[in-house]
Amino acid sequence: MEPSLAVLIGFLVACGAYLMMSSNLIRFLFGLTIISNAANLAIFAAGRMTFGLPALVPEGAETVEGTVANSLPQALILTAIVIGFGLFVFSLSLVLRAYAEFGTADSGGMREAEPEDARRPATLDPELR
Amino acid sequence: MLLAAPILLPLGTAIILFLLRHHPVHKLLSVLSAGVLIILGGTILAETAANGPMSAQMGGWAAPYGITLAADTLSGAMVLIAGIATFTALMFATVEVDKPTEALGFHALCHAMVGGVCGAFLTGDLFNLYVWFEVMLISSFGLLVVGGGRRQMDGAMKYVALNLVGTIAFLTGVGLLYGTAGTLNMADLGVKLQGRMDETAVMGAAGMLLFAFAAKAALFPVFFWLPASYHTPAAATSALFSALLTKVGVYSLLRVFTLIFDPGNEVISTALLIAAGFTIVLGAMGAAAEGEMRRIFSFHIVSQIGVMTLGLAIGTELALSGAVFYFFHHIPAMMGLILLGGLIGRECGSERLDRIGGLWTAAPWLGILFLIPMLSLIGVPPLSGFWAKFFMIRASFEAGDYLLGALILMASVLTFFYLGRVFVAAFWQPRPGVEAEAIPACYPHRLLVLPVMLLAAVTLGISLSPDNFFALAGDAAGGLRDPIPYLRTVLGGS
Secondary structure, eight states, X not given: OHHHHHHHHHHHHHHHHHHHTSSBHHHHHXXXXXXXXXXXXXXXXXXXXXXXXXXXXXXXXXXXXXXXXXXXXXXXXXXXXHHHHHHHHHXXXXXXXXXXXXXXXXXXXXXXXXXXXXXXXXXXXXXXX | XXXXXXXXXXXXXXXXXXXXXXXXXXXXXXXXXXXXXXXXXXXXXXXHHHHOOEEEEGGGOOTTTSOEEEEOHHHHHHHHHHHHHHHHHHHHHHHHSOHHHHHTTHHHHHHHHHHHHHHHHHBOBHHHHHHHHHHHHHHHHHHHHTTOOHHHHHHHHHXXXXXXXXXHHHHHHHHHHHHHHSOOBHHHHHHHTTTOTTSHHHHHHHHHHHHHHHHHHTOTTSOTHHHHHTTSSOHHHHHHHHHHHHHHHHHHHHHHHHHTSOTTOHHHHHHHHHHHHHHHHHHHHHHHHOOBHHXXXXXXXXXXXXXXXXXXXXXXXXXXXXXXXXHHHHHHHHHHHHHHHHHHHHHHSOOBTTTOOOHHHHOHHHHHHHHHHHHHHHTOTTSHHHHHHHXXXXXXXXXXXXXXXXHHHHHHHHHHHHHHHHHIIXXXXXXXXXXXXXXXXXXXXXXXXXHHHHHHHHHHHHHHOHHHHHHHHHHHHHHHHOOHHHHHHHHOOO
């Protein structure tokens, strides 16, 4: 099970990395989401794989019996998913806003903060435009 | 309880400030809360310096099963510095930041970020460190765009994109470490990973964390987000970022690569040496090429981050003490200069060096105030920067790294060039297009000047008694070199 999961994680990272090479910010964000999900899967695999063994304490017993799934990585992933979702929503709205401001979702077109000729920021000074 | 207080206070304040954000009183509350944070930081520092490290187990779960908060001298000092930085930056912000931006929750975001920063300084759990990083990150995203136009949006885009990549690397590294050691408590990890540095999984996790923290600290080759974004928001925000965000990255490097991973590891220390060397040089050269005040300062921050990381890379007692002392010196001086940059920008209506000038006649006292942090950052004796650089250069010479010592000296010469250029442009050159007589005498709001004076006073205080601060830094470095007291406090027993 672990080897196939490793291949899947590798495939996801490759897809994500490919998308992140793009200067289109939407593609970049999708790449980022895919890689962050690959990271979640890696944490899941780090907790060792088990099948059909929920970490439940039987009725009347004090502790679990035999091998059960490791519930800590699941808790970690849950936290990471929530955080990742929040960050994704923020960055998506940032891209949307940037698209509205700049008329492009291409990072090459955003040269406001670091103008190509630092001595003459094109849009800061209307008289120099 | 004392350990949780510097986290709960800013987070609680953030909620209250968000609810009261339309009321003028919230600014006062914001600054007061930062003042209380200074007291808390001072208490923790006094406690740890006197009695050694302290720890608390959250929710009553014993380590290594629950989440541990732990503080040693380094954490205490960092919380104290964070308090001072927040206090001065927010005081400046009460006047600088306009009403619409305040109504969006500027002060609440600041406190939420500080809560994340203090959490990162005080946690003893690696996954918890990740969570605090995220709290800090999402608030800093907000601060970067709040009330901003195109320029801020552009800077934020690059900041967000590059920091998110670092975040994912951090998370993956944490996962790998858990898979290898079965624990996430930093002290417990340190014990379990002793002598296992040659395992692929451990080395892979170390590489992931090294990349993640380097991205946060703005080290070569992943520093590009910093000069792209730090000059876009309000000066108070820039100052707060410069004091806290990159320093959390360096702090995490110091903590994780002494406590968890074997600090003597050749591969890691070589990687750090190379990264630090390039960061020092490229940061200084970038600053020399810029023509706008806060963009120069941004590159200067990058260059100085390199010097701090060099302390960890060399790894001797003197080098680590030098790195911690560098924190003490750099944060107040850098903040003071950035706030002054904001002040000069307000007076002259621009931050570009070819648009400002004539302030020597309008406000000579502002020039004096500018010289203190500036000369300190260059390293002119007897100011704090001289001592900080002296310790670092001596440490690198003693370790046989003559090249790196020479790099610090060369960077200082460049610093003299580019900060001197800012000074000359702002104070001595005539303001382009304006007659010298036409420039009115300059009387900035006193809440804009007071924080700068406070920071200058801190710099002068360190300059006057460097031995006390160096002893404190030595104490903090001792805790990094010999983690046994820290381990004993967190894990109990022997």
